[in-house]
Amino acid sequence: RMNTDIFPNKATAARILKDRLRLKNFLTYKNWHIFHNFVGKTSFGMSIFNLSNAILGSGILGLAYAMANTGIILFVLLLTSMAILSAYSIHLLLKSAGVVGIRAYEQLGNRAFGRPGKILAASIITLNNIGGKIKYIINFISYSQRQKDMTTDKANYWFVDGRYLIIIISVLVILPLALMKRLGYLGYTSGFSLSCMVFFLISVIYKKFVTECPEEHSYNKTVPTESIYNSTDGMCEAKLITINPQTAFTIPIIAFAFVCHPEVLPIYTELKNPSKKRMQKVANISILTMFVMYLVTAIFGYLTFYGNVKSELLEMYSKKDTLMLCVRLAVLIAVTLTVPVVLFPIRRAVLQLLFPDKPFHWVRHISIAVCLLFLVNLLVIFVPNIRDIFGFIGATSAPSLIFILPGIFYICIVPEEQEPLKSRPKIQAIAFVTLGFIFMIMSITFIIIEWVTGKKTSGGH
Template sequence: MLQYISIFVTGIPYALHQAGFGIGLFLLVLVALATDYSLILMIRSGHLSGAFSYQGLMEAAFGKPGFILLSLLQFIYPFIAMVSYNVAVGDTLTKVLMRVAGVGVESLLSHREVVVALATILITAPLCLYKDIAKLAKISFLSLVFVAFILITIFIRLGTLHDIIPSTHDSWRFANWGIIPSIGIMAFAFMCHHNTFLLYGSIQDADQHRWDTVTHASILTSLVVSALFGIAGYATFTGNSQGDLLENYCWNDDLMNVSRISFSITILLTFPIECFVIREVIENSFFSNLTSPEDKWRTLRHVGITIMIVITTYLISMATDCLGVVLELNGILAAVPLAYVLPAVSYLKLQEGSVFSHKKFPALCLALFGIIIAISGMVLLITNSNNVDTCSHGNEPPYCFTNVTTG
C-alpha cells in the first residue's frame, strides 16, 4: 500500500497554513487515524457481506441506490483529480520548459494553456486510449522514488532558503480559519479507498489481521512522509506556501526544476489511470447491458468517451491556476465521502447490534466526522464561490528577485 503515498503531499504545507501549524499537524494525525480505521472497516464489511469490491459492498448494504451513489462519487473523484493533474502540469512544466528553452514570458511555452495542450496531445491522450492499463499501474514504484527525491530536495532547500524567504504576519500561527478546507486536502493526500479490495487481494494469505497490520504500517509511513513534507515546506515558506509547494521555488532553481520534472512525469503517467476509472464508470452505468454481438460499437465508443473525458478535463482545468482550490474541492466533494462516510455507514448497516455498541460506536463517530466535514465544506465552497480563483501562479514569487541564493 505504500505505493499510494500521493504525489499531492506537496499540498500539505498549504494545508498547514490554512488550518494553522499546530492545529494542522493535529488534523494530519486525525485524518491518518480516520483513514486507517476506515480501511479496516471496509474489509470487515467485505467479510460481513461477502462482497469484496467497493461497488459490491455498497450494493450489499444499500441496494441499487448505494451502487449509484458510489458510482457517482467514483466518477467525481478521478474526474477532479484529472483536472488537478492538468493544473499541476501547467504550473510546473511551464517553468521547466521556459528554463530549458531559455525563453521569456512572450514565448508560447510560457502559456500554461499551450503546455497542457501539448502534454495532452502528445502524452496523456494517447496513453488514455489504451484499454489495458496494467503496465501503467506499475509506475506506482516510480512515483515512490520521485516522492522521495522531491522530499530530499525540499529539505536541501530548507537549509539554503530558510533565512532568506520573508516571513508573513501569520507565520507559525497555531490555529487558522481554514480547518475544513485543509482536511479536504489531507483526505485527498491519503485517499486510496477505491483500490482497497484490489490491495487486499494482492496480499498473500490475506485475512483481517494481516490486513490490519499492513494498513497500520502503510498509513504510519504515509503520515510520516506527509508530516515531513508539511513541516519542511512550511518551515521554508510559512504563510507564502502555495497549494503546490513547488510553485514557491524560483524558476532558475535547477535542483527544484528537476523535482518539477519528476512531479510532472508522475502526474502524466497517473492521468490515464484516472481516465480508465471514469471510463469504466460510464461503461458500467450506461452500457453494461450490451452483449458482445450487439456491442459492435465498443471500440468507437471507447475512443469517443476517452476523447470527451480528456477534452472536458482540459477545458475545466484552464479555469483556474490554483491547485490548492482544486485539491480542496475534490477532498470535500469526493474524498471525504469515499474515505470516511461510505465505509462507516456500510459497516453500521451490515454489522448487527446497536450503533452505540463497542463494535459500532467508533464507526458512528467516523461517519459523523465525515458528514460534518462534507456538509461544512460544501457550505464554504458555496459561500466562497466568488473567491475561488484568487491565486495567480503565473508570476514568479517576489523574493526570487531579491538576491535569493539557491545554493
C-alpha cells in the same frame, strides 16, 4: 418454509430462517464468482506501491501552507488523526467486504441498499476519480507551462504548450498504462512515481539548509496571525500553534490527504493470498509511508519559508534553480503516472453499472479507457472553470468515500446478530459517518465562500 414447532420458540425459528436466507443470498449473489474465483497475482509490495500512489497526489505541495496556517503542533495532531481515521475507514470497508464475500465498492452499495446504493456508490467513485484525473491533468498543464516559462524566453513552440503536451502524454503514456488488464501491473510505474516524489522530498530537505527565509518577499503579511504559544509575529519564525482566518480553510486539505478508498477493493481483489488482515497491512503501511512523506515535506517546506510559504510549495523556489527545475519535472512524471491508477476504479464502476454480468472483454475494456481519457481532456481544454466545478463535487465525494459510505455500509451489512446497533463498533461507525457529514458541510461552505469573495483561500488541494 420451516416448521416452527420443532424449535423452542418462534424467535429462534425466525432467526434461523433469516440466517438461512442470508446464506442463500450470499451463495447466489450475481457477482460472487467474479471475486471468489479470481486468483490474485499481485505481490504484497506491488500492492503497497499502487495504494501509496493512489494516496499520494499533488496535494502534498499544499501541506507546508497548511502547516503555516495551523502551526506545527496542530498540524501534526490533525495529520495523525486523519491517518488513523483513514485506516479505520479501510477497516470498515474490509470488514463489510468480508461479511458478504464481495470485493467491489459498488456491490457493497448494492448489498446495503439495492440498486440505488450501487448506482450511488458507482456515481460517487466516478465523479471523485474523474475530478482527481482533471486535477492531475490541470496540474500537469500548469507545471509544464511553468517549465516553458523557465526554459524559453521568446520561443512559443506548439509542443511545449501544456494543452498539446497533455494530449501527447495521454496518448503515448497514460492510455497504454490504462489498457493494462489488471491494476497490479501498474505496481512498477507506481514505484517509479513514488521514487520521483522521494526525490522531491530529499530536495525540499536539502533546500532548507541552503535557503534563507525571504522575509523581504513576505507572502502572508496581510493575513493577521495570532499564535497561542508565540508572541512574536516574525514571518521567519516557526509557530507551534497558529490561529488565523486561513486555519479553518486548510483543514479539508489535511482531511482529504489520504483519499484512496476507490482503489482499496480493486487492489484487494488482485492481492496474492488475499485476506482481510493482509490487505489491512497493505493499507496501514501505505498510509504510514504517506504520513511520513507528508509530515517531512510540510515541516521542511514550512521551516524554509515559514509564514511566507505559498499555497503551492514549488512556487517558492527560484525559477533559475537547476535542481528545482529537475524536481518540477519529477513532479510532472509522478502526477502523470498517478492518472492510470485513478482510472481503474472509474472503469470498474462503469462496468458494474452498465455491464454487471458480462465477462471481461478487451473491446469493452479499451473503449471505456479511451472514452474516459477523451472526455477528461476535452473538459480540461474547453471548459475553463472545470476545476471549480469538480472542486465542489470533490467536497461531497471525498468525505462520502472516506467517512460516510464505509460507515453506512458497515452498519447495514454487518448483521445485528453479530454486532447489535447499540454495540461499540456500530456506535463508532455512526460517529464516523457524522464526522463525514461535518467535513462535507465545512468543505462546501468554504468553497461557497471562495466563490462569493472571488479569492482562492486554500491551495494544493
